[in-house]
Amino acid sequence: MSSALERYQKLGLRDSLPKYYRYPIACKELSFILREAFHQIPKSLQSIIFQDTLLAFRLLPEIETKNAVSAAQFLLQNVEATLPNRKKNVAVTEFKHAMVSHKRRSKAHLVEKGSLQLPQDILVHVFSFLDMKSLVSAGLVSRSWNIAANDNHLWQMQYVVLFDNGAKLKHVKPVEGKNYRLLQETVDNRLITNWKESVKGAYTGALSSILTTNRGYCGHCKSVVWLNNVKCPNVHSGISKIQDIKPVTAFQVVEYLLDDSVSITSSSDSDSDSEGEPVSKLWAYRKFRK
Numbered sequence: 001m002s003s004a005l006e007r008y009q010k011l012g013l014r015d016s017l018p019k020y021y022r023y024p025i026a027c028k029e030l031s032f033i034l035r036e037a038f039h040q041i042p043k044s045l046q047s048i049i050f051q052d053t054l055l056a057f058r059l060l061p062e063i064e065t066k067n068a069v070s071a072a073q074f075l076l077q078n079v080e081a082t083l084p085n086r087k088k089n090v091a092v093t094e095f096k097h098a099m100v101s102h103k104r105r106s107k108a109h110l111v112e113k114g115s116l117q118l119p120q121d122i123l124v125h126v127f128s129f130l131d132m133k134s135l136v137s138a139g140l141v142s143r144s145w146n147i148a149a150n151d152n153h154l155w156q157m158q159y160v161v162l163f164d165n166g167a168k169l170k171h172v173k174p175v176e177g178k179n180y181r182l183l184q185e186t187v188d189n190r191l192i193t194n195w196k197e198s199v200k201g202a203y204t205g206a207l208s209s210i211l212t213t214n215r216g217y218c219g220h221c222k223s224v225v226w227l228n229n230v231k232c233p234n235v236h237s238g239i240s241k242i243q244d245i246k247p248v249t250a251f252q253v254v255e256y257l258l259d260d261s262v263s264i265t266s267s268s269d270s271d272s273d274s275e276g277e278p279v280s281k282l283w284a285y286r287k288f289r290k
Contacts, residue, residue, distance in 0.1 A: 005045050007257050010223045014052050021134060022226070023063045025214050025250075027056050027071035031078040032250040037258050038082050050087055053079060057094040061101040069102065123148035131228050132158045132199070133214075155196040161231075215253065217262045219244040224256050 002010075013030060016022040030053055038046060053075065060072045072095065079091045118126075127135055127149055135158065139149030218225045218232040225232050232245060252262045 002260060004041050004257055005048075007223070007260060008045055008048065011253065011257070012226065014055065016226065017052070017056050017059050018062070020063045020065060020068065021137075022214065023056075023059065024065075024067040024071035027068075027075045029215075029250045029253045030056060031071075031075045032254050033257060034075075034078040034082045036251070036254045040258060050083070050091075053091055054094050057091065057098045060095075060098040061105050064102075064105065069099075072098070118144075120144065120148050124151045124154060127151070127154055128157060132161075150196060152194065152196070155194075155199055159199050213247040213249075215248050216245040217248050217252075217256070219246070224248055224253055224262070 011029065013026045016026040030049065033049060034053070038049065041049075056075060057072060060068060076092070076095050079095075080088060083091060123145065127138055130138060135149055135154065139146045214227055215224055216227045216232070217223070218234070220236040221232060221234050225234065227233075227245065246262065248256070248262055256262050
């Protein structure tokens with residue numbers, strides 16, 4: 001059984017903090033670790049987590065999203081409730097400096113607003129490297145991004161990645177009465193004209209719960225990993241299947257850190273601790289005014 005330090009390193013929080021799309025999730029997991037596990041782990045790991053918390057605050061000015069600010073504020077609340085006074089004062093000071101810098105950068109970018117937009121073909125090419133959840137998020141930024149993010153070919157690529165080129169997927173064993181059927185039958189690609197609607201139509205059961213989170217417990221790796229279109233990023237001897245990935249909450253990340261396990265049933269905090277959006281919100285789109 002690996003140590004708490006080894007399991008923490010596998011979580012990859014330090015490497016994830018500089019990435020704007022993972023920063024809020026990493027801050028949230030750090031917050032839960034501080035709140036639920038800080039006083040139960042070795043001092044050497046406490047020191048690493050404290051340094052990662054300071055790093056999270058220092059990086060805030062570079063992560064220019066409202067979610068990042070909210071996540072950093074949530075992390076600050078847990079810092080104030082958990083850390084001893086000396087470390088708490090250091091972290092609070094770091095946060096205040098970060099917020100001042102963040103506001104300055106935000107004002108500077110408002111002045112620069114109106115810079116040239118990328119051509120649509122360039123946007124579509126860039127978006128081709130995104131996973132499904134990121135592609136949906138990109139479509140909410142502006143009118144031009146919305147048009148590019150709804151490119152039919154991009155969604156055909158998403159369908160291929162998610163459903164193995166339309167091949168018939170195996171059924172997953174039902175849990176607690178939920179319908180975990182992923183795809184009823186093989187799809188003839190020649191009959192599909194709207195690929196986004198096809199992805200939405202197959203977005204049910206176990207697949208929907210996995211796609212609305214960024215974290216999962218991989219049955220092959222026996223650890224919590226970052227997901228990419230329901231796939232584990234690590235190379236396995238066998239093909240990574242949807243049923244091999246179990247979505248996890250930040251509370252379950254703490255459970256994994258302390259016990260090297262993730263419970264099958266969600267904790268009482270799991271509802272409020274959901275990493276992703278509800279299905280309806282994920283597919284919602286902003287109406288941009290002309």
